[in-house]
Amino acid sequence: MTRVRVLIRPKAGILDPQGQAVERALPALGFEGVAHVHVGRLVELDVEDSSQVAAMCERLLANPLIEDYEIQS
Amino acid sequence: MKFGVVRFPGSCDEVDALIAARRVGEAELLWHGDADLKGVDAVIVPGGFSYGDYLRVGAIAKFAPVMGEVERFAARGGLVLGICNGFQVLCEAGLLAGALLPNTSLKFTCRQVSLEVVNASTSWTNACSVGETLSIPAKHTTGRYYAPDPVLDELEANGQVVLRYRAGENFNGSARDIAAVSNHAGNVVGLMPHPEHAVDLLTGSADGLRLFESAARVPA
Numbered sequence: 001m002t003r004v005r006v007l008i009r010p011k012a013g014i015l016d017p018q019g020q021a022v023e024r025a026l027p028a029l030g031f032e033g034v035a036h037v038h039v040g041r042l043v044e045l046d047v048e049d050s051s052q053v054a055a056m057c058e059r060l061l062a063n064p065l066i067e068d069y070e071i072q073s
Numbered sequence: 074m075k076f077g078v079v080r081f082p083g084s085c086d087e088v089d090a091l092i093a094a095r096r097v098g099e100a101e102l103l104w105h106g107d108a109d110l111k112g113v114d115a116v117i118v119p120g121g122f123s124y125g126d127y128l129r130v131g132a133i134a135k136f137a138p139v140m141g142e143v144e145r146f147a148a149r150g151g152l153v154l155g156i157c158n159g160f161q162v163l164c165e166a167g168l169l170a171g172a173l174l175p176n177t178s179l180k181f182t183c184r185q186v187s188l189e190v191v192n193a194s195t196s197w198t199n200a201c202s203v204g205e206t207l208s209i210p211a212k213h214t215t216g217r218y219y220a221p222d223p224v225l226d227e228l229e230a231n232g233q234v235v236l237r238y239r240a241g242e243n244f245n246g247s248a249r250d251i252a253a254v255s256n257h258a259g260n261v262v263g264l265m266p267h268p269e270h271a272v273d274l275l276t277g278s279a280d281g282l283r284l285f286e287s288a289a290r291v292p293a
Binding site: 015065 | 128129132133136165171172174175176177178179217219220221246
């Protein structure tokens with residue numbers, strides 16, 4: 001089995017209110033100099049055939065209309 | 074006219090949809106695990122939290138055995154209405170264009186909304202008139218309609234924008250104030266507000282009944 005991580009992010013250009021909320025909260029705690037915060041998902045999975053992960057992303061793990069995914073193995 | 078209302082694990086508005094449909098015809102529940110539409114003339118995919126909305130709203134429900142049948146039914150011209158979570162499921166399944174994103178406020182909001190009828194020739198709005206206002210409740214956290222601009226242009230050009238939030242009513246941040254869209258043929262419609270909760274003046278408005286009356290007017 002191979003451990004694979006899939007990072008799923010909101011597509012660039014689509015309003016990400018979660019990222020904005022975090023970006024606004026950090027300076028309130030004294031953390032300055034933070035920009036372009038985006039909040040996504042991490043999916044970790046053990047797979048026998050890692051060549052199938054892209055298809056898994058296209059069909060289930062991500063919605064390619066609104067999300068970009070990055071496969072790390 | 075016989076309506077079928079899909080019940081997924083986590084659906085919560087299927088009984089209201091049944092009651093609404095029974096105002097204009099017969100209605101029965103369809104189980105998510107059965108690839109069988111029981112010969113109904115129209116299918117309603119109701120609101121709720123199908124399969125817990127795990128991963129992404131509607132992402133798992135689109136693979137339910139009943140959904141394969143709903144896709145074939147829709148392709149043959151069968152009437153399909155997706156309400157709230159049902160709209161999210163129809164978008165995920167590719168029966169409707171676009172996707173639903175978290176409200177810009179990130180908050181669950183429950184309120185009455187005023188909607189403008191933009192297309193009164195779909196199977197679910199033919200009892201309405203263009204420009205008329207429907208007052209219907211909405212209640213969701215993930216209702217911001219999104220599609221890329223070229224897709225939105227195409228939807229508008231084809232008359233697939235069915236309902237719009239009136240000025241000041243677009244609380245979820247939907248693109249171009251879109252509240253409901255249809256497929257190209259107009260037999261499949263999805264919306265975030267809940268017409269099934271507005272079928273009796275006792276609860277403030279009976280405007281939602283117009284969608285069910287519209288479907289009932291379509292020859293079976």
